[in-house]
Amino acid sequence: MHSDFGNDEELPSLLWGLDPIFSAYTKLYIKDILEIKESKHIPGIFFYNSHPISKVDVFGTVVLTREKDHFYTYGGDILHLIKPETAVTVVLWRSVWIKTIFLTLDFETTGGVFSLIVDDGTGVISCTCWKNIRPNEGLPTGISAHQTVSGGLNIAEQLRKLQEHEQKNSKLDIGDVIQVRGQIKVFRGQREVVAQSYSKVDDPVFAVQIARMLEVPSLYRNFYDKQFQTHQVLENDSHLSRGQEVSNVSVQAERLSEKISDFLQESNIENFYQRELEIVDSLTAFASKPLPSSSSAVQEYLEPGTTGRQIRSLFREALLLLQQKGVVFQKATRPDEVYLVTDKDKVLHKVILNTIQEDCKREKYAEKGCHFLHIFTCARQAYSPYLTSTIVKRVLDKLESGSDIVSTMEGYYTAF
Numbered sequence: 001m002h003s004d005f006g007n008d009e010e011l012p013s014l015l016w017g018l019d020p021i022f023s024a025y026t027k028l029y030i031k032d033i034l035e036i037k038e039s040k041h042i043p044g045i046f047f048y049n050s051h052p053i054s055k056v057d058v059f060g061t062v063v064l065t066r067e068k069d070h071f072y073t074y075g076g077d078i079l080h081l082i083k084p085e086t087a088v089t090v091v092l093w094r095s096v097w098i099k100t101i102f103l104t105l106d107f108e109t110t111g112g113v114f115s116l117i118v119d120d121g122t123g124v125i126s127c128t129c130w131k132n133i134r135p136n137e138g139l140p141t142g143i144s145a146h147q148t149v150s151g152g153l154n155i156a157e158q159l160r161k162l163q164e165h166e167q168k169n170s171k172l173d174i175g176d177v178i179q180v181r182g183q184i185k186v187f188r189g190q191r192e193v194v195a196q197s198y199s200k201v202d203d204p205v206f207a208v209q210i211a212r213m214l215e216v217p218s219l220y221r222n223f224y225d226k227q228f229q230t231h232q233v234l235e236n237d238s239h240l241s242r243g244q245e246v247s248n249v250s251v252q253a254e255r256l257s258e259k260i261s262d263f264l265q266e267s268n269i270e271n272f273y274q275r276e277l278e279i280v281d282s283l284t285a286f287a288s289k290p291l292p293s294s295s296s297a298v299q300e301y302l303e304p305g306t307t308g309r310q311i312r313s314l315f316r317e318a319l320l321l322l323q324q325k326g327v328v329f330q331k332a333t334r335p336d337e338v339y340l341v342t343d344k345d346k347v348l349h350k351v352i353l354n355t356i357q358e359d360c361k362r363e364k365y366a367e368k369g370c371h372f373l374h375i376f377t378c379a380r381q382a383y384s385p386y387l388t389s390t391i392v393k394r395v396l397d398k399l400e401s402g403s404d405i406v407s408t409m410e411g412y413y414t415a416f
Contacts, residue, residue, distance in 0.1 A: 010039060011050055011052060011228065016045075016052040019051055021051045021052075021224070021228075022051070022052045022054070025055045025056060026051075026053050026056050026224070027056070027057045027212075027215070027216050028048065028053070028056055029120060029122040029123070030058065030060065030119070030122050030124065030125045031122035032048060033056055033184060033191065033193075034123055036048045036053065043186070044184065044185065044186075046184055048224060049224060049225060049226070049227050049228070051224065051227075051228050053184070054183055054184065055181070056181070056182070056183075056193060057179065058118055058193055059179045060118040060119050060120035060178065061118065061120075061175060061176070061177055061178075062117070062118060062172055062173070062174055062176045062177075062178055063117050063124065063174060064116070065115070065116055066116075067115075113128065113129070113131070114128075114129055114131055115127065115129070116129060116178065116180070118178060118180065125191065125193060126190065126192040127178075127182070127193045127195055127198070128187075128194050129180070129195040129198050177201040177203055178201060179198065179199055180193055180195045180197075181196055181197045182196045182197070182198075253314055253317040253321060254321060255286075256283070256287050256318040257319070257321040257322050257325075259283060259286050260283060260318055260322065261327055263280065263283060264327075264328075265343075268344070269341060269344070270340070270341055270344040271339060272338070272339055272341075274336075274339070277319075278308070278312060278315055283315075284311065287311050287318075325390065326342055326388065326394040327341070327342060327343075328341055328342060329386070329388070329391050331384040333386060342391055342394050347383070348379070348391075349398070349399065351383045352379050352395050353404055353405065353415065355370070356369070356370050356405055356413055356414065356415045357415040359374070359378075365414075368408055368409065368412045369409075369413050370412065372392075372411045373411075375392065
């Protein structure tokens with residue numbers, strides 16, 4: 001239950017929305033509702049372990065009811081109990097009828113105000129509720145008393161049953177179990193719950209009460225008794241923001257890699273250095289243009305006129321993506337090493353084709369052909385140890401599309 005009421009630090013109101021408990025109906029024990037401290041700056045806001053709370057969910061047994069059909073009170077006090085639109089009328093009455101201070105409200109037509117004292121075993125609290133009373137209410141306009149729908153269902157009869165059920169549930173007696181959801185208010189120095197909704201709980205086998213008894217301690221243990229750490233929320237938001245920025249830069253690199261691939265194909269380039277691409281005006285202008293949805297940090301990162309280091313880093317990431325796709329490759333791992341275009345490297349194509357042609361003459365590979373892993377191993381030994389399976393597979397697809405080799409089965413190739 002309540003663990004720390006001595007903390008005088010009040011969470012700034014701008015941060016209240018970061019705490020999910022602030023927007024929920026908090027299922028506190030009544031004892032804690034009566035003891036939690038109120039905000040020094042905003043009435044109606046309370047703090048439990050630095051959690052801002054304004055709405056609660058009370059569950060307990062009715063031990064006292066107070067209800068009147070005719071309610072007599074002075075105009076200054078009635079503003080607490082009547083609805084806002086009626087409160088305006090009272091103010092007008094007080095300003096016009098100066099001598100008429102004692103007012104009478106007939107709740108048989110406007111609905112009744114009644115107060116419940118609810119006990120949950122830890123304490124008792126008053127709950128002020130509105131009772132919607134609709135005596136002798138006729139049928140809605142357009143519905144006759146004998147109107148039916150398909151299947152023989154009588155609409156008037158169903159509406160009558162619904163009204164009876166509603167009136168039955170609105171009648172509360174001592175000993176009834178009730179659930180009240182509302183805001184914590186202070187009236188005449190006493191805390192109470194002004195109900196936004198309430199319902200009588202039909203629980204003959206105590207299933208709902210047992211579930212509530214198990215749920216509330218778990219909520220205290222996992223949420224309410226843990227102080228709200230604003231720095232963790234802000235840090236998580238910062239991580240998400242940085243992650244979004246990284247994601248935007250990655251998208252820009254992906255788009256640049258596609259642009260580079262199109263440029264290499266159109267220009268019929270066989271090999272190149274990264275620095276050579278960086279002086280191509282169309283590619284540099286494309287790399288300097290941020291995404292429309294990029295954050296300000298990414299736009300600053302890719303803003304035209306910034307240092308060449310940022311553009312160079314973006315080109316390097318784009319070329320890395322092309323290497324992963326097998327479009328280009330390097331014979332060495334040095335960043336300044338020349339890049340080779342896979343589809344244009346005749347030497348690599350010849351090495352792989354010769355491997356298949358020669359090995360398929362051997363009895364071991366004559367029937368099925370050479371397996372992909374065998375071709376991959378031979379190509380790395382004969383050409384470059386830095387070849388990847390993606391590059392070799394791209395070359396095999398290119399040779400097969402030119403009818404230089406054929407796939408006998410999945411993963412096996414032979415040459416004519």
